[in-house]
Amino acid sequence: MNIFLVLFKKEIKELLTRQLLISIAAMLFIFAVIGKSVGSHSRSSGVRNSVVLLDLDRSPLSKRIAGAMRKAKAEILPSGAANIAAALADPQFAGENSFILLPAGLEKDVAGQKASRVEYYSRFRRDASGLGPALAAGRVRKLSTAVSGAVSAWALERRLPGLSADLLKDPAPAREFAVIDGRMEQVPVAQVVAFMQSQSYFFPMAVFFIVMLSAQMIMTSVASEKENKTLETLLSSPVDRRLLVLSKLAASTSIAAALSLAYMLGMRSFMSGINSIAGAGPAAAASEALARLGLVMTPSGYLLTGLSVLFCILCAISMAFILGILAEDVKSVQTLLTPLMMPLMLAYLLPIFIDLSTANFGIKFLLYAIPFTHAFMAPQNILMGNIQQVLYGIAYQAAVFAAFVLLAARLFSGDALLTLRIKGFKFGGGGR
């Protein structure tokens, strides 16, 4: 046989370990869970295309605009409110996120060759997540195009004398408003969405890496002590075993705290980077509007985020400590990270695709049971004023951490430390 093939076969055999297969299976499982959850969530919530239309013009043109929006596949929910505040407060539309206001005198303005501003309101919920906000921004863009088209067509059909090209190009300029927690500001929805996505995509990604790094660090440390038998020496010493657990956790916690601090500093520079981009030129107004909407991180917000991230890392460290105890050797660490990786990936990926404000109980339970979710969502919750949820999350993370520390201390004081081991998820007794 060709020597290359001999070498190739050997390499494949070396690489294709049970650990690798388990990791691949776990990855497939995670994506299957996410796919199924997203699918069932979409079916249950339906594709939201509904728009509340507040027609203050009540003219043939405004009816034509409503028709154009229907053609653009929007489900029009007419509101009889006298103004936008009343429409937003109407309990009938409590679940609606998109509102359009056609101002009184719209037809008259267009007939007089004067651009009339159509107002678009996007309401963002406190616990909104997933693709919902991005879809809202897309919907505004789509409807704005449909409205402009309808108004231009109306003006052309009437062959208004001296009709200007500028007016035809944009006869009903959009005025976009964002509504968050009762506060309303004129700001491009896309800008709000970009800001929110920076919270729900990039920050969790940073935490994800810190958690993985911390977990790997302590697992390798415990597994290497087992493999080198330095642990056996320590266990035979007259030192309280709880002290051994505490010292290891304390050392890892100190490093986790440093990582957490680095995370907070990074987050601050990231935020100021975003704000400096927004602060340039005409976008400065949008930046101020975001601030007025409460989308600014205060020092206490940074502190809470840092605490949540710290407890998230502590949870991961305590879990990884136990997994390290179960590891047969340092090589098994890679496989044993899988049970930690699975909830971590679910906590990171599911909120990207699913709007938690409308998710069913099962998905919500699954996500909030994962202690990492609370840290991933902390910045967004703080910005949206959901402080209570962040505090509950930290309390839950602390409880999970305490439970795992107790379990670790229990494992450390028994035979399990030396006899319970996993090699490719197969439990077995210790050596003789």
Add this chain to the structure above:
Amino acid sequence: MNAVELRGLTKKYKDFEAISGLDLSVGAGEIFALVGPNGVGKSTTLKMIATILTPTAGTISVFGLDTVRDAHRVRELISYLPEEAGAYKNLTGREYLRFMAMVFLKDHARAEAATAFGEELCGLKDRLKDKIKTYSKGMARKLLLARAVMIRPKLAILDEPTSGLDIVNGYEIRKTIKQLAAEGTTFIISSHNMAEIEFLSGRIAVINKGKLLACDTPAALRVKFSTEDLEEVFIALAR
């Protein structure tokens, strides 16, 4: 009082019985050898004496203290060197000895004295200031053995103390063990090297499949099995 007493010692891993009703006594100041083929329960027995595994049945007493009930007090009397043990590779030899001395003795002055003794025992001299990761296997093993005995434990449990060492290093380690035993330390060692066992130990216990097959002085065992070679005794019992 005997240094170590094993009575009906049994250890089970699920359905597998690694040690079955072992009875042994080790006198104070004795060098006692535990021999047997691979995987017959020698390390398990040593780990149970070292309090890091608990017996499924039976008892172990170390200088009159029960290894389960009085585990913490037993740990103040013993020192255990696992088979093929490693050390903290990023510490220097001196830092490692100092760290271990503090862990075992918890007293700064005593720890310093033990560290100085450990430095002398291991004979690594200037290399003690180098990181352990730069040490050869023999150097690391000498450091570990020094660690195990520098605190002058009443009982030293050494699992394969000279495993994988060259002749010179093995000889030096055996000499150290003999010297410390003469100074009063009790040793329980396990080894596959019968020449080493014969050189070091006062008595030998041969175990196989978790059971005690014979326990006597090397001379008595040779007479009993009508051979001049201790290895033949071992082979006869191991079959």
